[in-house]
Structure formats: structure tokens, C-alpha cells
Amino acid sequence: MCRSYFIFGLPMAKKFTLGKDERLKRRKIIEQLFGEGKSVSVFPIRVQYRLYKEGLASPLQAGFSASSRQFKRAVDRNRIKRQMREAYRLQKWPLQEKLQASQQQLALFFIYTGKELPEYGVLNEKIGVVLNKLMKIIP
Secondary structure (H helix, E strand, O other): OOOOOEEEEEEOOOOOOHHHEEOOOOHHHHHHHHHHHHEEEEEEEEEEEEEEOOOOOOOEEEEEEOOOOOOHHHHHHHHHHHHHHHHHEEEHHHHHHHHHHHOEEEEEEEEOOOOOOOOOHHHHHHHHHHHHHHHHHOO
């Protein structure tokens, strides 16, 4: 079920991008997500999620956060969010294809709950586990 993209008639690998329309920005959706959504947790990451039939710009939208209480310096928070975005970007496509096949939309918000700066390998592994849990939850 892998889609290929063609440039000048030559097949290319799947595009692993995280575009502007795939980022969770709308305040109304974020408020609904935290008010009515459910959560999945795999330490050190908690994910708030909510399924939609329509209303999102993309079938899968995600936001990322790190606590300013735990990480005083913005440099550290930005590094954590950047690493989470990268791990998500590389592993989201199975979930995205399942959502497109079932004609559903999903809003996600990743929250880093750990107290120490993480290694990229740990974040990559844990985000993979969370995305697999979400794959099993979605009908």
C-alpha cells in the first residue's frame, strides 16, 4: 500500500514531510482536543488525540510541546520539540494511510513529560510505540 511519487517519469521514494497543513494550529481544535479528547501515554511522552469525521485541513494533524516548568531554557524546549517532530515525521505514514482508507481525521498533541533532556533514539522509539498504539485504537 506504498504510494510512489514520480518526478520526470522516474519513481521516487515516499515523501516524508511535515507540511504546514499537517501542524495543529487552530485554537478551537486544540481546546476540543484537551477538553473532549483521550490520551495515550508511554513514558516520557503523552499524546492527546481526538478523531474527527471532517473539519481538519489534513487527515492527520499534530502539535508538540515540552514543559517550561521542567525546562527553563527555551533552547532545551525547542530541541525536544524538534526531535519529536523529526521522529513523528519519519514514522507517521502508516497511520496516515489508515486514516485515509477509513475516511477519518485525527488530531494529535505530543507532550514530553520527562525531567531530563532525551536522546533522539529514545524519543524515536517511544513515538513509534505511541503511533502503533494509536493504529490499534483507530477502527
